[in-house]
Amino acid sequence: MAYDVQAIRKKLQGSTRGRFNDPDMFKPEKAQDSTTPIKYRFFVLPPVMKGDTTGSGPATKSMEQFFVTHGNHWVNDRPHPCPRIYSEGADECPICSFGFDLLREEQNQEKRRLILNQWMPQSYYMVNIYFPSVKTNPEDLRGKTRYYNASKTLFDQWTSCLLRDDAGDPEDPQAFGVFFDESAAFCYQLEVLKSGRNNSYKTSKFLANGGDPIAIANKDGEPNTKAIQKVLESRIDLYSKIEEPDLDKIKKLASVMINGDDDDGFDEDETLSESSSVSSKPKAKSPPADAVESDSLEDEVPFDADADADANADTADAADAADADAGSDDSDDSANKEIEDLLGQLDEDDD
Numbered sequence: 125m126a127y128d129v130q131a132i133r134k135k136l137q138g139s140t141r142g143r144f145n146d147p148d149m150f151k152p153e154k155a156q157d158s159t160t161p162i163k164y165r166f167f168v169l170p171p172v173m174k175g176d177t178t179g180s181g182p183a184t185k186s187m188e189q190f191f192v193t194h195g196n197h198w199v200n201d202r203p204h205p206c207p208r209i210y211s212e213g214a215d216e217c218p219i220c221s222f223g224f225d226l227l228r229e230e231q232n233q234e235k236r237r238l239i240l241n242q243w244m245p246q247s248y249y250m251v252n253i254y255f256p257s258v259k260t261n262p263e264d265l266r267g268k269t270r271y272y273n274a275s276k277t278l279f280d281q282w283t284s285c286l287l288r289d290d291a292g293d294p295e296d297p298q299a300f301g302v303f304f305d306e307s308a309a310f311c312y313q314l315e316v317l318k319s320g321r322n323n324s325y326k327t328s329k330f331l332a333n334g335g336d337p338i339a340i341a342n343k344d345g346e347p348n349t350k351a352i353q354k355v356l357e358s359r360i361d362l363y364s365k366i367e368e369p370d371l372d373k374i375k376k377l378a379s380v381m382i383n384g385d386d387d388d389g390f391d392e393d394e395t396l397s398e399s400s401s402v403s404s405k406p407k408a409k410s411p412p413a414d415a416v417e418s419d420s421l422e423d424e425v426p427f428d429a430d431a432d433a434d435a436n437a438d439t440a441d442a443a444d445a446a447d448a449d450a451g452s453d454d455s456d457d458s459a460n461k462e463i464e465d466l467l468g469q470l471d472e473d474d475d
């Protein structure tokens with residue numbers, strides 16, 4: 125019998141309610157400590173070009189940058205790819221559109237935050253990363269390549285680095301430039317701290333190495349070209365890891381979320397199952413508690429609407445991840461700016 129492996133994988137991904145553990149994906153441990161971070165060291169790898177050898181054969185599509193963005197609406201602990209993010213704004217998403225309408229009408233800062241968390245997708249910056257064989261890394265990751273759905277906190281640091289022309293102050297040199305250049309790179313140290321119920325990555329940083337970039341693989345201080353080549357060929361075709369949005373499903377989901385219209389074709393095993401909070405209480409803006417407890421994709425589950433005070437930082441991060449072009453600090457000013465930016469972007473897109 126001929127099996128369609130793609131279809132089987134898709135089905136599996138669906139039936140595991142977003143908890144599908146892809147062995148190619150790196151997911152940091154859940155932090156238990158709010159002062160001593162779990163640390164990982166990795167190199168972000170250069171973009172994969174069409175035809176490049178990857179771990180799964182020749183790449184089908186070129187990456188335009190060192191990352192690929194994608195976004196999920198999280199509903200009942202399950203990810204639903206957002207068509208607006210996937211198409212980079214070309215397609216409309218009824219869930220986002222509803223959220224944008226609410227944002228336009230709402231001036232109250234707190235309520236706007238809740239709208240962001242409830243209706244806007246969580247965006248990710250997907251990158252290939254390579255874990256060098258160093259003690260900091262868990263043994264099973266040493267010398268391995270994975271893909272990683274990074275949050276905006278990290279992405280902001282990476283873009284700042286890219287925009288720096290030099291190491292700056294010799295007393296306190298910084299990583300700068302094309303940090304993912306395989307023969308002149310800067311290693312990144314991911315630091316995971318517990319913050320409320322979530323992971324916080326705020327203390328993560330580049331290892332500046334005195335301002336001198338290094339090759340991702342060395343031999344006697346010289347770039348080990350063979351080893352570098354091997355690492356590059358172990359990169360992952362990121363597009364093969366992104367689930368394409370299902371427009372029909374998103375429309376139905378939006379209808380259920382907005383109108384509570386729950387008898388228009390949702391099967392039990394489809395989107396809104398056992399925990400019927402969305403379908404039975406469509407006007408209740410809070411998701412079930414288990415959506416928050418889940419370790420679904422990674423750190424910042426965006427539905428942490430009623431998080432306690434010390435989780436505020438991560439709530440802000442989740443909102444940052446919601447496609448907003450703003451800094452990661454959670455002061456009221458920056459939150460306001462973030463929402464204005466978001467609405468500004470939308471108006472440009474719309475008109």
Ligand SMILES: [Zn+2]
Binds near residue numbers: 208
């Ligand atoms: Zn959307």
